[in-house]
Amino acid sequence: MLRVDKLSKTYCSKRSEVHAVDEVSFIIPANDIMALIGESGSGKSTIAELIVGLQQATGGEMFWEDKKLSKHHRQQIQYIFQNPDRSLNPLWTVEQLLMEPLRIKKVPKDEARKIVQRNLELVYLPDRLLSSTTRECSGGQKQRIAIARTLALQPKLLIADEITASLDPRTEENMIELLKEIKRETKFSILYITHRIQTIKDFASKILVLRKGQVVEQGAAKQVLSAPQTEYTRQLIQACDYRNFQKGV
Template sequence: MLELKHISKRFGQSKQFAVQDVSFSIPEHEVFALVGESGSGKSTLAEFIVGLQQPTEGSIFWRGAPIQLQAHLQRHEQSRQVQIVFQNPDRSLNPYWKIKDIIAEPLILNKWTKLASQRKVEELLERVRLPHELLERLPTECSGGQKQRIAIARALALEPELLIADEITSALDPITERDILSLLSELKRDHNMSFLFITHRLETIRGFADAIAVMKNGMLLEMGATEDVLQHPANAYTKSLIEACYDDYA
């Protein structure tokens, strides 16, 4: 469904790379996890996919079509099929808008009627397990977990086929994190969605991701089925990430 081929990004005119020669693909209905420390290039790749940045080299394909080269209307259609939820909802949610208006924004921009938008917003709120009384609140009146669910609801408004979750549980407590992962698992199961899940913590994706790619310093070091990588890591850096998980829970 989504394929990245030999993606690189240089810093300006220098020979230094933010991302260097990264290739992977995400099949339909699967969860693909990008794992690595901060600054490894994970979020940069996500920004390439949704068009917030352009790579210096390489190509990105959506269902066989190179998305960087598509015409504006084609690019708009692709952007409806791929949505992203960012790490910090305090920066991605307008603090002056009510929750109902935040979730409805992509619907209004796509010329939905007010009544149809209202019904869709109510449906989305149920889908992410939030009470309807939140609709009249501002983001500042919601908890961190609630704000992340609101961001997920907004991303689901146009029924994307692929959802990019960029470190969306990193600032949450363990119980809330587990609830968000359970929600994403339900979305995958009930709506046949695919996910690109970005995290620096390997323990978050066991039992959720179908495949893992491990990144460091802009390069992809190791990739494979989740349990294969976790049980038999081939790279020393991957082994260190796994050991850090055990240290965290010691």
């Protein structure tokens, strides 16, 4: 469905050039989950921003169902930011936030209310939150609101960029369970960006490992996790091992 071919992005400033993404290629088929992992600064968010059009590529091409990726295709791609405050207006109530994408799609109000209700249930948020603003919500609740909002838009590709980076590992596990459940009901693909490689073990079918903007390894998730081909991937796996956390290593 999405094919990325030798995608590159160099950020230029007066003093320096940063090769944030360097000839990265991958394919995300329909209804599939790919995890993008790599240390901080390896170019993960830049790839997401290039896909949704928030950044312009300096090289390479992207295709959507064999046609060049365009603005029109991008309506089917939704991006949940690393920081939920970036996508949620703090002055709006949760109800306004969830209704807005439906209003833009001109869904009649009664029907929109029903969809909002259903999406709230899907992300396990209580009704009483509808009249609150996101300032009254926890970090986990905010990311659930962001997910409920994107569900209303029925994306074919959801990009989740470290959506639980600021939350504890338990919340990430819950979030992954939630996405799995939603995916059982609706067909769409996910590009799941994370530092925590272990959490995606039973979630993603494919993993792409990024370092300094380059792909160091990509393949079936089970394969990469059980038999990593590079020392870098091995170190990423080790750094995320919860047993090490518990031992205080």
